[in-house]
Amino acid sequence: MRTRGDLLSFAVAFALRGARNLVRGFRTELTEEERYRVADDVVHQLKQHGDPWHLSEELPPPAKGHST
Numbered sequence: 427m428r429t430r431g432d433l434l435s436f437a438v439a440f441a442l443r444g445a446r447n448l449v450r451g452f453r454t455e456l457t458e459e460e461r462y463r464v465a466d467d468v469v470h471q472l473k474q475h476g477d478p479w480h481l482s483e484e485l486p487p488p489a490k491g492h493s494t
Contacts, residue, residue, distance in 0.1 A: 431469045431481030438465035 439461040446452040456464070473481055 428485050429481060430479065430483050430485060431473065433485060434472075434479075434481060435462070435465040435469045438468050 439458075442456055442461040442464060445461075446455050469481055472479060
């Protein structure tokens with residue numbers, strides 16, 4: 427199972443793909459490893475502030491879709 431923090435980390439890492447366009451001075455794109463290190467640190471820092479977002483909670487199982 428994945429936690430809410432895992433999902434946030436993935437979303438941040440995905441968003442950082444375009445960081446070169448947002449941050450002046452970036453000459454190259456961040457590598458995938460660098461993006462995930464930054465994203466994991468973001469989640470870690472948020473957890474240090476009392477975790478009102480419940481980032482350690484497990485995500486509910488995915489809902490089953492209907493079949494036709």
